[in-house]
Amino acid sequence: MTYDFTAIDFETANGFRGSACSVGAVRVRNGRIVEEQLWLMRPPAGYDHFDPRNVQIHGITPERVASAPRFREVFGALNDFINGDLVVAHNAAFDLGVIRSALEVSELSGPAFEHACTVILSRRSYRLASYSLPFVAEAAGVPLMNHHDALEDARACAGIMIDVGRIHGAAAPRELSATVGAAFSTAPAYAVGDELSRATRDARNWRASGAPIPKQPDWAVWPQEGPNPDPDPRADASHPLYGQTVVFTGNLGISRPEAKQRAAGCGAQTASRVTRSTSMLVVGDGFVATDLRSGRLTSKARQVLRYREAGQEVEIVSEGEFLQMVGGGWSEGTRAARSGSAAFGDAAS
Numbered sequence: 390m391t392y393d394f395t396a397i398d399f400e401t402a403n404g405f406r407g408s409a410c411s412v413g414a415v416r417v418r419n420g421r422i423v424e425e426q427l428w429l430m431r432p433p434a435g436y437d438h439f440d441p442r443n444v445q446i447h448g449i450t451p452e453r454v455a456s457a458p459r460f461r462e463v464f465g466a467l468n469d470f471i472n473g474d475l476v477v478a479h480n481a482a483f484d485l486g487v488i489r490s491a492l493e494v495s496e497l498s499g500p501a502f503e504h505a506c507t508v509i510l511s512r513r514s515y516r517l518a519s520y521s522l523p524f525v526a527e528a529a530g531v532p533l534m535n536h537h538d539a540l541e542d543a544r545a546c547a548g549i550m551i552d553v554g555r556i557h558g559a560a561a562p563r564e565l566s567a568t569v570g571a572a573f574s575t576a577p578a579y580a581v582g583d584e585l586s587r588a589t590r591d592a593r594n595w596r597a598s599g600a601p602i603p604k605q606p607d608w609a610v611w612p613q614e615g616p617n618p619d620p621d622p623r624a625d626a627s628h629p630l631y632g633q634t635v636v637f638t639g640n641l642g643i644s645r646p647e648a649k650q651r652a653a654g655c656g657a658q659t660a661s662r663v664t665r666s667t668s669m670l671v672v673g674d675g676f677v678a679t680d681l682r683s684g685r686l687t688s689k690a691r692q693v694l695r696y697r698e699a700g701q702e703v704e705i706v707s708e709g710e711f712l713q714m715v716g717g718g719w720s721e722g723t724r725a726a727r728s729g730s731a732a733f734g735d736a737a738s
Contacts, residue, residue: 391418391560391561392417392551392554392559392560392561393417393419393474393562394417394475394477394505394562395470395471395475395476396414396415396476396477396478396543396546396550397412397413397415397484397543397546398412398413398484398539398540398542398546399411399412399483399484399488400412400443400447400449400537400539401432401443401487402432402436402438402443402449403432403436403439403440404440404443405490405588405591405592405595406487406490406491406588407432407433407436407460407489407490407491407492407494407588407589407592408432408436408438408491409430409432409433409460409487410429410431410432410439410454411427411429411447411449411539412427412428412430412467413425413426413427413539413540413541413543413544414427414471414540415544415546417547417551420551420554421551422547425540425543427539427540428463428466429457430457430458430459430460430462431455431457431458431460432459432491433459433460433461433491433494433495435494436494436592436596437451439451446537447538447539448537460491460495461495464492464495464499468500475503475504475505476502476503476504477504477506477507477546477550477562478504478506478543478546479507479508479522479542479546479549480508480710481504481505481506481574482506482629482713483713485576486586486588488576489576489579489586489588489589490586490589493585493586493589494589496581497581498578498579498580499579500578501575502575503575504573504576505550505562505565505566505571506574506627507525507546507549507550507553508525508629509571509627510549510550510565510569510571511525511549511553512704513569514552514553515528515529518681518704518705519678519681519705519706520706521677521678521706521707521710522542522545523679524678526545526548526549529545529548529549529552530548531544531549532545533545550562572626574625574627613646614645614661615646615649616649617649617653617659617661618649619658620653620656620657620658621653621654621655624656625655626656628656628714629714630652630655630656630657630669630715631656632656633657633658633668633669634657634659634667634668634669635649635657635658635659635660635668635669635670636661636663636670636671636689637649637659638670638671638672638673638689638690639676639687640674641671641673641708641711641712642708642712643712648711648715651715652711652715655714655715657669663689663692663693663703665696665701667696667703668703669703669705670690670703670704670705670706671706671707672687672689672690672705672706672707672708673708674687675708676707677707678705678707681705690705693705
């Protein structure tokens with residue numbers, strides 16, 4: 390057995406997952422990086438507007454990709470690079486979702502991809518207040534120099550996967566599934582005409598309404614908790630929210646009741662306040678993981694840090710990370726008000 394895989398990372402032009410504008414890919418053989426590739430691309434036609442917030446995060450402008458091929462021309466080369474490997478990504482559900490949605494709106498078929506998520510694996514390998522990519526990369530000894538460059542993020546993800554294997558003595562990545570208790574998953578093949586993903590259906594509805602994203606609703610003024618639904622027993626056990634007890638604080642890009650419904654749909658139990666059973670706090674209002682170092686925290690987040698000091702394992706997650714996990718849009722008002730926070734695309738990983 391050999392420690393082989395391909396790590397990937399996407400950047401997106403706007404709040405739609407399928408709006409890929411860059412992807413980095415890193416091939417690992419026998420636990421060492423042997424080849425790297427970065428592609429810039431124009432997102433699929435009709436979904437290629439660039440949100441200023443995303444541009445602010447990753448620095449990719451429409452002008453920079455004006456002469457680049459579209460996703461449909463890049464995908465073949467990316468698929469050849471992966472060449473049937475296990476695909477590894479930080480919040481893999483997002484990156485595999487980018488591929489699926491971009492295939493759908495490009496009217497292009499694609500194969501199945503077995504994948505592993507370094508968010509899930511890092512939770513079982515390190516003890517950190519946040520499992521955002523920069524925090525985990527630092528813990529793995531591969532600190533990021535230029536976060537949100539797709540190739541550098543893919544390289545950091547590869548380094549994390551290699552370090553996780555070292556920690557657990559795994560001779561092959563798939564051994565981690567049993568050793569760490571983090572099941573790998575498979576994104577199914579897509580053929581043109583198959584049922585569309587929720588992200589693509591939402592994006593088509595937004596386009597039909599004449600706006601790329603919905604307007605800010607009344608709930609954003611003052612968040613209402615709403616009920617705490619039961620976890621969906623049919624949820625994918627490999628999802629990063631599965632089995633978590635999640636509490637929300639601050640405004641998100643979706644209403645808090647909808648956030649709870651989506652979390653429950655991924656197998657999480659939601660709650661309205663931080664308790665000893667809380668395992669994840671999702672923080673809105675523009676919070677990013679680096680705020681843990683600057684001290685810009687809500688009262689719930691401070692309470693979580695106190696619990697952590699007492700030995701309780703609780704993770705603090707930004708709204709961008711959460712929205713990546715569950716799929717969701719930014720409201721127009723939220724987008725304008727949070728121009729300094731992590732973007733909904735890959736900017737929060």
